[in-house]
Amino acid sequence: MPAMIEVSDLVKRYPGAPSPAVDGVSFRVEQGEVFSLLGPNGAGKTTTLAVLSCLLAPTTGDARVGGHSVRTDPMGVKRLLGVVPQEVALYLPLTAAENLNFWGKMYGLGGADLKQRVAEALDQVGLRDRAGERVETYSGGMRRRLNIAVGLLHHPSTVFMDEPTVGIDPQSRRSILDTVKTLNQQGMTVLYTTHYMEEAQELSHRIGVIDHGKLIALGTLDELTRLVGQEDVIELKIAGEHVPSELIEALRRLPDVSQASAEDGAVRLLVPDANRALADVVAAAGAHGVRIAGVAVQEPNLEAVFLHLTGRALRD
């Protein structure tokens, strides 16, 4: 069975940029799959989606959506896609219903069909009661939900969602994640980008980890966590927020520590067994005159995977 999305050695280099924004990325997304691209800000997630949405032409390589090439048949690609951009892309002086009507027409909908789909979309994101109000009066969460509704209005077989939960309240975030799950249960293929590992963990069948424009890991959650060998993460909060570089060096020399890094006044450690390593870690901090303000231990997760692969925390 052909993949719904097939990306082959994709490169996108912006004129004048020292390095490509997307650098030889290849992956496949099967029909009915939720695939997440996980990476920090500036990793190349949005540029990858822009190329797949035919907003940017690839420098080299190609991508196919539903068998249509972004290079040779962009209109064929666009007809299959629903796109939910990272920023809310709506007309604020228009009402929700007016926005949906307008975007529906851009996807070739009209008449009774459009009317019905507008009503469905409003129900789907819980905005039917507010449909006649101008979007400029909406809260951030409501705007995000409407932003998603616009992308789903024409019943696309594949939807691209670019960090749809950035900057919204927990309730709206929950609602959006549930919407993605529901859409996938209905058979929709979803390509989702995020820098929140919990979202990628919760939603995805498979995850691609991207950094500096390169896809550095790809697999299911289990496959990826196995990469770090089931290691735990210890995070030490340091009083005064200054982490001496000597302490990091000393921690790296400890036999029970695989990796150590300093970020935002905290020390992050990858260790095979947190219980066994913790005493030596605390002692090393004391020996360097560093006072510990807090300790957190995490089981293996995508954060640990990213730390393992890049030596940096995902949130940076």
Added chain:
Amino acid sequence: MRKLWAIGRKDLIVLFRDRAALILMLAAPLALTVGLGLVTGGFSGGQTGLRDIPLVVVNLDQGPLGAGLTDLLQDDDLQSLLEPAFLDDPAEARRQVEEDAAAAAILIPQGFSAGVLPDAGGAVGPPAAIELIQNPGRPTGSAIVASIVSGYVLRLQAGEVGAQVVVSQLVASGRMLRQQIPVEAPAIGRRLAGNASNFSLIQIESDVAAAEAPASFNPLAYIAPAMALLFLMYTVGMGARSLLLEHEQGTLARLRASPTSESQVLGGKLFGTFLTGVAQLAILITATTLFFRLEWGSPLGLAALILAASAGATGWGAVLAAVTRSPSQVGSIGAALMLSFGILGGSFFSVELGPPLLQALARLTPNYWGLQGFTALASGGTLADLAGPIAVLWFMGLALFLAAVLVFRRRGAARG
């Protein structure tokens, strides 16, 4: 075409929901039209809905013709137009005109009736003329008074009024029976008309005003389209700004991610600007017609000119969108363009007053061609008279649109 219409309609709605834009698109040109109209005396004409023209009347005539004229000036039909005040002193009447307290003074001399109507013995007294003193500062108002008085005098000289008066006097004195009126009245009228000498029964003072008044050009017929065209350039600037705003706000990318071609998106945006311009001009023209009773000319020519003016201005809007990089840049460059085109194109003063270079540059602006068309139309021009300005405006719009498309393509290629 459906997508073009949908994008254009959406832009029209978005812009008309922007209060600040509405103020500049509609309220500002109307306010300036009113202001400049007051300064230039554009509201002192009957065509502009003038009411209550102040007028002083001195009737020294003891006879029925003087009374007939004063009755006419107080007639129900003229009640809203004229506001006559009756005095006894001709000097006082003259002073009121000089001090601009009245648009005109009518002095009916003693013996005016006697100079026209024969007495019982058939004798006619020495002729005496009505004196009309016009206020040059109120050319249209005083011209209206002059036309009313002239009309009365013309009827008098044709024998109509005199015959009516003589017949009513004969009936009242019992010297004529009512049954005799149909036969006798026309005969008396013919006799009176035959008596009419070359002597004019009306003398008009203030020659300058009298000469200008009948053909007075209503300044509003120039000011209103000049202001509408000036602010049309603001509207097309807003259209250009909306394209860059859509780029900033992400809706342009979303449009391009939908199965809508680049040319449909750009065409739709410009169509929206064009529609908004048409709506703006139509509203301003309707408002000035209703509020100021301004006559714009043939509706067909007007419609053709509105479409052409909006097309020409939209072409400039397209170029503005193509050469600017941000909405704030459009704001500053657009304002400069609007003012320069206003000055060059004759929105503030007639292009003919400027040096030859200015006159040549004026032809690059939609303001100039629009004004040529609107003034020709207001002066009674037909669709054929407008062919030149309309053709130039459409050509301007199309050529600039194509130039803008080329710039957009070049920028798109550079962006990769």
